Amino acid sequence: MSNSFSNRRCGPSRMIGMLATGALSVAMLAGCSGGVAENPDWPARVPATGTVHYKGQPMADAVVSFMNPEAQVTGTGTTDADGHFTLTTYVANDGVVPGTQVVTVRCVQVTDSTPEDVDVSAGGVAGPQKVTWLIPEKYSNATKSGLTATVTEGGENDFMFELE
Missing domain, CATH: 2.60.40 (Immunoglobulin-like)
Known part of the structure; x- marks a missing residue:
């Protein structure tokens, strides 16, 4: 049984999919780093x-x-x-x-x-x-x-x- 790169199921199309998934994940995390937006359903709060x-x-x-x-x-x-x-x-x-x-x-x-x-x-x-x-x-x-x-x-x- 060979342990070559092609036997690991990481062919070119799979690698492109993995890279795209990684890029999307990074983009989503970057978008979330700005904090939580105010929700109009939340009750009013005052500083304490x-x-x-x-x-x-x-x-x-x-x-x-x-x-x-x-x-x-x-x-x-x-x-x-x-x-x-x-x-x-x-x-x-x-x-x-x-x-x-x-x-x-x-x-x-x-x-x-x-x-x-x-x-x-x-x-x-x-x-x-x-x-x-x-x-x-x-x-x-x-x-x-x-x-x-x-x-x-x-x-x-x-x-x-x-x-x-």
Whole structure:
């Protein structure tokens, strides 16, 4: 059995098809790189920002979610080194739907398994990644966080969350 180029089914017509498919894929990706266009069916949003502190210190890399139960829409943002966040619902920094929001804050550190985590009884397979909560887990639960915010049209909508 020969392993020549012609036996790999990559003849000239197949190569042209592969090149055309590749070129089309690149063109489609280039067209998508401009971001998401505004959709007229999306509810109106207003800018909203805030800051998260934990035990008096800015909380970096926390994911903050504002859930509007009435509109059933959620906006999220990630805190920077100073604990500041800007909310996004559909497109970057577009804010959230006005109204009363249930707020959650999630901040975890995910680490790979260590050799000590290998389960010998499972054939030496490493366990899952470890998740360490950097703030109390209750803040990540909409029914337990105790955090709310009221976002208004024309309001400042800059919120401060002091977590303990």
